[in-house]
Amino acid sequence: MNPILLIKLTENDKRVIIALLFAIILLFVIIGLLGSLIVRTMKWQGKKCDTLVSDVVTNHIVKTPHQLRKYAAKKNIRHFIKQAWIPIIIILVGVATICIRNAVVNDWSYDILNFNNGTENQGGTGIGTLLFMWDFNDPDAYTTVWGIKVLAAWPKLINQPHFSVDAIWCYVYIACMVVGGTWYVIAAQAYLARTIRAVKLSKMVFEKSLDNFDQNTPPQQPNNPAQPM
Amino acid sequence: MVDLLKAFGRGILYILCFPFFLVALAIFAVIGLLAFLFQLIKSIIFFFTGQKFFPELPEDKELRLMREAEQARLNPQPQPANNQPQQGNGLMFEETYDEDDFLEEPTPAVAPLPKQTTIEEVVFEEEPEEEVPPTPAPAPKVEAPAAQPQVQEVKMPEPEPVKEEKQEEPLDDFLDPFEAKEEPVEEELEVYRPKGTTDDMYSIDDDDDTDSGVNINFDD
Numbered sequence: 078m079n080p081i082l083l084i085k086l087t088e089n090d091k092r093v094i095i096a097l098l099f100a101i102i103l104l105f106v107i108i109g110l111l112g113s114l115i116v117r118t119m120k121w122q123g124k125k126c127d128t129l130v131s132d133v134v135t136n137h138i139v140k141t142p143h144q145l146r147k148y149a150a151k152k153n154i155r156h157f158i159k160q161a162w163i164p165i166i167i168i169l170v171g172v173a174t175i176c177i178r179n180a181v182v183n184d185w186s187y188d189i190l191n192f193n194n195g196t197e198n199q200g201g202t203g204i205g206t207l208l209f210m211w212d213f214n215d216p217d218a219y220t221t222v223w224g225i226k227v228l229a230a231w232p233k234l235i236n237q238p239h240f241s242v243d244a245i246w247c248y249v250y251i252a253c254m255v256v257g258g259t260w261y262v263i264a265a266q267a268y269l270a271r272t273i274r275a276v277k278l279s280k281m282v283f284e285k286s287l288d289n290f291d292q293n294t295p296p297q298q299p300n301n302p303a304q305p306m
Numbered sequence: 307m308v309d310l311l312k313a314f315g316r317g318i319l320y321i322l323c324f325p326f327f328l329v330a331l332a333i334f335a336v337i338g339l340l341a342f343l344f345q346l347i348k349s350i351i352f353f354f355t356g357q358k359f360f361p362e363l364p365e366d367k368e369l370r371l372m373r374e375a376e377q378a379r380l381n382p383q384p385q386p387a388n389n390q391p392q393q394g395n396g397l398m399f400e401e402t403y404d405e406d407d408f409l410e411e412p413t414p415a416v417a418p419l420p421k422q423t424t425i426e427e428v429v430f431e432e433e434p435e436e437e438v439p440p441t442p443a444p445a446p447k448v449e450a451p452a453a454q455p456q457v458q459e460v461k462m463p464e465p466e467p468v469k470e471e472k473q474e475e476p477l478d479d480f481l482d483p484f485e486a487k488e489e490p491v492e493e494e495l496e497v498y499r500p501k502g503t504t505d506d507m508y509s510i511d512d513d514d515d516t517d518s519g520v521n522i523n524f525d526d
Contacts, residue, residue: 105317106310112320113313133365136372148365155360157338158345165342265335272334 122267123274129156130275134282142279149275157268164260171253178246189247201241204251210236 086094129152130145139145179185190204211232212218220229349359362370 102310102314105321106313107317108320109313109315109317112316112324133369136369138365138368138372144365148363151363154338154341158342161338161342165339262331262335265331265338268338269331269334 119266119270119273123270125156125267126153126271126274126278129153129271130278134278142283145279145282146275149278150272153268153271153275156271157264160264160267161261164257164264167253167257168261171250171257174246174249174253187246189250201236201239202243202247204244204247205236206241206244207238207248208236209234209238 126149130139130149133139133148134145139148175187175189179187188203212235213228213232215233218228218230218232219226221227352359352361
């Protein structure tokens with residue numbers, strides 16, 4: 078007999094398993110919704126490619142998919158540069174801030190992400206001064222169950238967010254990096270979306286279809302301006 | 307429920323594809339950064355050579371030339387049409403002067419004539435033989451109706467005779483379309499006549515009008 082079938086689950090075990098299944102399903106649903114949101118955003122960003130290349134396409138200046146992809150790549154990278162120079166400057170400002178601080182103090186070993194939080198919520202030089210921090214090394218927070226050391230209580234709070242003048246360089250750097258980095262990633266995502274859109278357009282615009290073609294119908298007049306491409 | 311299951315399936319799909327998306331995003335971010343640095347170096351060179359930051363692409367140049375040719379085909383002589391409104395003072399006309407063009411330009415010239423209040427003031431206050439002093443505004447406006455087809459001879463710039471001719475003929479031509487508006491003026495004149503006067507004691511002579519409008523002469 079299959080040993081799996083021999084497993085007997087208690088009522089409590091069944092409830093736990095059902096709860097876990099619902100949690101997993103909910104997690105995947107949330108991820109699916111977030112992914113759909115990203116896909117829609119990228120489709121919206123990719124629409125900019127239509128604006129960039131529409132003039133040359135509608136005027137029949139580009140005549141092949143390869144020409145369209147090449148032209149769209151040039152226009153896309155130019156548009157990306159126009160979008161990205163501001164976040165890049167913000168990032169450079171953040172880096173320059175740290176470099177100026179190190180040059181002034183003559184301390185090039187400064188760790189931006191250090192967690193020197195000072196004492197009793199005062200002082201400190203790192204980004205940890207702006208965070209809640211708990212002491213997970215406190216042995217009193219743990220207990221031993223069947224030989225395994227598990228967390229038994231909420232650890233002791235060792236730092237609350239507080240402002241420190243010594244860490245102001247770190248604040249400026251972190252703020253610039255978060256803002257500039259996010260902005261730059263969004264611009265890169267738009268660049269990727271436009272590139273995908275350009276590839277789709279190059280296949281779609283020059284596509285010829287015979288779905289509604291009837292061999293028995295007379296051909297259209299050669300001077301008809303509504304001649305499809 | 308179906309939508310929920312679809313979202314669940316998409317969630318699994320996106321989890322599987324997310325690493326590839328991150329890799330593609332990182333590649334494009336790096337490519338973009340390299341392109342930015344490359345363009346930065348190029349822009350420095352372009353700055354010292356006097357070129358644009360983004361030179362015109364061949365396709366864009368071809369499109370621009372095509373549009374210019376199309377524009378030139380649609381508007382073969384756009385320059386004179388654009389310059390005409392700038393010559394609105396009537397002094398800068400060249401040999402291509404046309405009366406119809408002149409009539410179209412100073413459109414606000416129609417307004418100034420009916421000066422009813424000045425008529426009353428002149429009747430009650432001023433001496434009958436004096437002419438009403440010309441106001442500065444109507445002088446250029448009266449010139450517009452002078453260019454109607456009956457005044458084709460008024461092209462030579464002699465100041466005095468032109469002034470008389472403009473006062474005579476244009477007023478006749480000008481008053482005709484406004485007869486309905488002048489009727490209340492006559493009624494007001496009858497209402498506000500001085501006591502002891504009759505219709506024979508005064509007359510309104512439109513032929514002696516100045517630029518300001520109407521002259522009133524009392525015949526004793």
